[in-house]
Amino acid sequence: MIEAPPSPKPSTKTNLVPANSSPMIAVRSLVKRIGQQEILCGVDLEIASGETLAIIGRSGGGKSVLLKHLVGLMAPDAGEIWIDGQNIIGMNERQLGAIRKKVGILFQSGALFDSMTVEENIAFPLREAGERDPKVLHAKVEEMLEVIEMEGQKDKMPESLSGGMKKRVGLARSIIRRPSCVLYDEPTSGLDPVVADSINRLIHRLQQRFGMTSVVVTHDMKSAFDVANHIAYLHEGRIYFYGTPIQLQQARDPILQDFLLGRSEQGVAATS
Ligand SMILES: Nc1ncnc2c1ncn2[C@@H]1O[C@H](COP(=O)(O)OP(=O)(O)O)[C@@H](O)[C@H]1O
Numbered sequence: 017m018i019e020a021p022p023s024p025k026p027s028t029k030t031n032l033v034p035a036n037s038s039p040m041i042a043v044r045s046l047v048k049r050i051g052q053q054e055i056l057c058g059v060d061l062e063i064a065s066g067e068t069l070a071i072i073g074r075s076g077g078g079k080s081v082l083l084k085h086l087v088g089l090m091a092p093d094a095g096e097i098w099i100d101g102q103n104i105i106g107m108n109e110r111q112l113g114a115i116r117k118k119v120g121i122l123f124q125s126g127a128l129f130d131s132m133t134v135e136e137n138i139a140f141p142l143r144e145a146g147e148r149d150p151k152v153l154h155a156k157v158e159e160m161l162e163v164i165e166m167e168g169q170k171d172k173m174p175e176s177l178s179g180g181m182k183k184r185v186g187l188a189r190s191i192i193r194r195p196s197c198v199l200y201d202e203p204t205s206g207l208d209p210v211v212a213d214s215i216n217r218l219i220h221r222l223q224q225r226f227g228m229t230s231v232v233v234t235h236d237m238k239s240a241f242d243v244a245n246h247i248a249y250l251h252e253g254r255i256y257f258y259g260t261p262i263q264l265q266q267a268r269d270p271i272l273q274d275f276l277l278g279r280s281e282q283g284v285a286a287t288s
């Protein structure tokens with residue numbers, strides 16, 4: 017891994033993370049093969065409680081595969097994943113269920129149920145968890161609507177929502193059970209820059225309001241720089257760089273520079 021050079025000036029970004037807090041997530045020597053291909057070749061990564069980490073890297077580099085491991089949707093060939101002090105490798109589905117209550121995931125597609133209203137979509141995870149009291153469901157949905165700034169839109173159907181609104185509803189659904197951590201897979205992909213900014217601000221607000229830990233996989237460098245306390249660059253199955261946004265901007269490593277400037281046919285500009 018490239019060690020980030022020491023930053024000459026303290027970061028202007030608020031760093032909410034106490035230096036000695038135990039990590040919310042720790043990944044140790046994670047290896048994943050799919051078929052003949054080694055996708056992850058020994059990933060080491062720590063995510064402190066309350067921080068936002070952005071994971072960047074080329075398309076097809078294994079970012080989504082890495083996220084799926086963090087909630088037990090994929091099992092590694094080797095290595096460990098610690099969530100809030102528990103190693104999740106080898107856990108059964110019931111134990112993983114408890115982990116998924118702590119760690120929510122927002123998939124790239126958002127995947128709303130088309131036949132359900134906004135309210136029904138957002139309340140779905142609570143119903144699934146056994147909550148039936150309409151008052152409780154309603155109050156929690158209202159709170160989420162306020163968080164995503166979509167008050168008064170609970171009766172709409174997904175088909176009548178813009179792309180940005182669908183993402184926000186998907187996000188509300190991911191956080192309604194108040195996970196302490198949310199994983200976002202390309203939350204701003206396919207959105208125009210203004211809407212992308214609103215999603216980034218929402219991620220930031222969740223960190224401020226609920227102290228939520230966030231992991232944001234993105235190929236959108238502006239998003240990474242806007243939301244992250246730390247940025248990890250996944251390259252050839254390993255974390256090639258880990259540091260603050262300022263440290264990444266100042267890095268002179270040619271491989272990083274190629275990625276940041278989108279040089280090479282598979283570069284940032286070409287990813288989807
Ligand atoms: N379920 C799967 N079955 C087979 N190959 C997969 C599967 N998921 C991912 N892969 C492969 O793993 C590699 C990494 O994929 P992915 O994590 O989606 O990349 P990224 O999210 O960085 O764009 C790709 O080569 C992809 O084709």
Ligand SMILES: [Mg+2]
Binds near residue numbers: 079080081201
């Ligand atoms: Mg992906």
